[in-house]
Amino acid sequence: MEVRKVDVAIIGAGTAGLGAYRAAKAHTDSVVMIEGGPYGTTCARVGCMPSKLLIAAAETAHHARDTAPFGVNVSGEVTVDGRAVMDRVRRERDRFVSFVIESVDGIPDTDKLRGYARFADANTLIVDEEIRVEADKIVIASGSRPTYPAFFEAAGDRLVINDDVFEWETLPESVALFGPGVIGLELGQALHRLGVRLRIFGVGGALGPLQDPTIRDYAEQAFNDELYVDPDATVESIERDGDSVIITFIERGTGERLTERFDYLLAATGRRPNIDGLDIEAAHLTLDARGVPVYNRHTLQCRNDQDSPSHVFIAGDVNHELPLLHEASDEGRIAGDNAGRYPDVRAGHRRTPLGVVFSDPQIATVGMSYPQLEARYGDCECFAVGEVSFEGQGRSRVMRMNKGLMHVYAEQGSGLFLGAEIFGPRAEHLGHLLAWAHQQRLTVSEMLEMPFYHPVVEEGLRTALRDLNAKLQLGPAIVERCMECGPGD
Numbered sequence: 001m002e003v004r005k006v007d008v009a010i011i012g013a014g015t016a017g018l019g020a021y022r023a024a025k026a027h028t029d030s031v032v033m034i035e036g037g038p039y040g041t042t043c044a045r046v047g048c049m050p051s052k053l054l055i056a057a058a059e060t061a062h063h064a065r066d067t068a069p070f071g072v073n074v075s076g077e078v079t080v081d082g083r084a085v086m087d088r089v090r091r092e093r094d095r096f097v098s099f100v101i102e103s104v105d106g107i108p109d110t111d112k113l114r115g116y117a118r119f120a121d122a123n124t125l126i127v128d129e130e131i132r133v134e135a136d137k138i139v140i141a142s143g144s145r146p147t148y149p150a151f152f153e154a155a156g157d158r159l160v161i162n163d164d165v166f167e168w169e170t171l172p173e174s175v176a177l178f179g180p181g182v183i184g185l186e187l188g189q190a191l192h193r194l195g196v197r198l199r200i201f202g203v204g205g206a207l208g209p210l211q212d213p214t215i216r217d218y219a220e221q222a223f224n225d226e227l228y229v230d231p232d233a234t235v236e237s238i239e240r241d242g243d244s245v246i247i248t249f250i251e252r253g254t255g256e257r258l259t260e261r262f263d264y265l266l267a268a269t270g271r272r273p274n275i276d277g278l279d280i281e282a283a284h285l286t287l288d289a290r291g292v293p294v295y296n297r298h299t300l301q302c303r304n305d306q307d308s309p310s311h312v313f314i315a316g317d318v319n320h321e322l323p324l325l326h327e328a329s330d331e332g333r334i335a336g337d338n339a340g341r342y343p344d345v346r347a348g349h350r351r352t353p354l355g356v357v358f359s360d361p362q363i364a365t366v367g368m369s370y371p372q373l374e375a376r377y378g379d380c381e382c383f384a385v386g387e388v389s390f391e392g393q394g395r396s397r398v399m400r401m402n403k404g405l406m407h408v409y410a411e412q413g414s415g416l417f418l419g420a421e422i423f424g425p426r427a428e429h430l431g432h433l434l435a436w437a438h439q440q441r442l443t444v445s446e447m448l449e450m451p452f453y454h455p456v457v458e459e460g461l462r463t464a465l466r467d468l469n470a471k472l473q474l475g476p477a478i479v480e481r482c483m484e485c486g487p488g489d
């Protein structure tokens with residue numbers, strides 16, 4: 001077997017792996033990046049980018065069908081050409097992927113290995129049973145993959161995952177989508193708006209990333225005004241019949257038992273870290289209950305099974321903490337830098353948590369979640385919640401986007417802004433504004449000193465902050481609309 005000796009070996013050439021490679025190269029020339037699957041990253045190939053392309057087509061169809069309330073008439077029926085939709089999704093996706101591949105092509109061949117890596121011991125990786133890589137330091141950046149229960153396999157080759165959707169040449173007539181999580185809501189609503197007959201089934205009541213019970217309940221109703229989403233479904237059977245999948249379930253709302261036929265069963269029931277193929281036990285690391293190495297989130301350093309700091313680092317979706325693109329990128333850079341400088345590791349900069357779901361209305365989560373606040377501040381009633389509904393909010397109503405609810409959280413006494421959960425228009429932008437305020441450790445009073453233009457959706461945020469300020473007993477209660485600020489709140 002061929003043997004390669006290197007300072008740093010990186011498993012995976014996704015977003016985290018590429019970040020780790022560049023950061024490690026700043027310390028040493030002896031780095032190898034090992035990739036088993038196709039180059040191009042999950043985000044560009046089958047994740048962020050193709051999903052947003054599909055959503056963009058769906059939003060266009062949706063707006064085209066909703067012109068009449070503005071007094072604007074589009075003559076004729078709005079039709080969706082499934083082939084053209086999927087053609088653009090795949091073409092633009094390929095363009096994004098080509099940029100990643102160009103950048104990978106720029107990496108010297110000597111620094112790249114093709115094949116799947118597994119541990120033989122704490123410093124040795126075997127790649128495709130052909131090459132033995134002996135590395136002083138190792139970064140695990142092997143990403144995650146979809147996971148679903150075995151009984152979905154009754155659907156045979158009509159069981160699909162997000163990767164398959166982006167390979168479709170045209171749109172199907174119908175889809176039964178399991179998992180109203182982040183992927184499920186984004187893809188499900190987009191397919192529905194593109195004319196696909198769709199039902200979304202969940203378990204246990206979870207809906208996207210929402211954790212504030214009031215916002216979750218509002219969102220469940222709002223989604224159901226448009227499409228069928230049952231976050232706590234009773235599905236009695238899944239069967240395959242010819243080219244169809246037959247699902248028997250109890251209908252949300254009516255309680256009726258229905259049997260329906262779909263072209264596909266789309267599983268969006270979560271993702272699992274790509275750890276199981278790594279023979280991770282051979283690395284002699286401390287593992288958590290799920291078999292994922294225990295690590296320090298500031299250094300990305302794992303611990304060996306003697307509970308001492310290890311020469312192995314773990315970054316991106318594989319560590320199963322914050323499976324988001326910007327986090328994978330930050331973590332990759334920190335892990336690669338620390339692998340390069342090991343044993344002199346440094347704490348990297350971790351940002352305020354920010355998540356966005358590109359549904360309509362959008363969802364954004366910032367800072368501490370409601371359950372985290374309850375756990376930390378609940379007993380002493382040490383946090384307060386400010387609220388705004390977007391239903392009457394000026395600019396949202398102007399645009400006919402006046403659906404949604406936002407909660408903002410702050411600490412009693414200090415008035416420190418702690419976090420927010422948003423289901424509403426332009427939540428991607430509100431989320432950024434709030435994440436920046438949170439990272440700057442602003443208080444609610446300081447946030448209210450900032451400028452608010454008129455008429456903008458952010459005026460709704462001001463209303464929520466004023467409500468919060470009053471509940472913190474730092475300002476007056478809102479007794480009437482703020483007319484001196486214009487009719488925007």
Ligand SMILES: Cc1cc2nc3c(=O)[nH]c(=O)nc-3n(C[C@H](O)[C@H](O)[C@H](O)COP(=O)(O)OP(=O)(O)OC[C@H]3O[C@@H](n4cnc5c(N)ncnc54)[C@H](O)[C@@H]3O)c2cc1C
Pocket residue numbers: 011012013014015016017034035036037038041042043046047048049051115116117118141142143144162183274277278315316317318322323324325326328
């Ligand atoms: C449908 C979908 C939509 C998404 N949308 C968004 C979004 O809008 N915004 C956002 O922030 N995030 C989004 N994400 C999440 C985002 O894509 C991921 O967080 C990010 O891509 C993770 O990067 P990574 O480097 O950890 O993993 P990856 O990019 O998956 O890289 C891991 C690499 O490791 C390779 N590998 C695995 N095992 C081995 C092995 N044993 N040996 C060698 N190589 C191996 C894999 O082939 C892969 O190339 C989305 C994800 C999905 C699925």
Ligand SMILES: NC(=O)c1ccc[n+]([C@@H]2O[C@H](COP(=O)([O-])OP(=O)(O)OC[C@H]3O[C@@H](n4cnc5c(N)ncnc54)[C@H](O)[C@@H]3O)[C@@H](O)[C@H]2O)c1
Pocket residue numbers: 149178179180181182183184186201202203204206207208209268269270271322323324355356357358
């Ligand atoms: N806009 C974005 O940033 C974006 C978009 C897509 C994905 N992502 C990332 O990818 C991660 C994974 O997304 P995901 O949607 O796969 O996971 P998820 O954890 O968000 O959702 C999985 C959902 O499936 C449900 N579920 C589990 N088992 C089920 C079953 N047997 N039947 C029906 N439902 C079931 C869960 O209750 C949950 O609601 C996300 O956490 C997110 O970080 C981000």
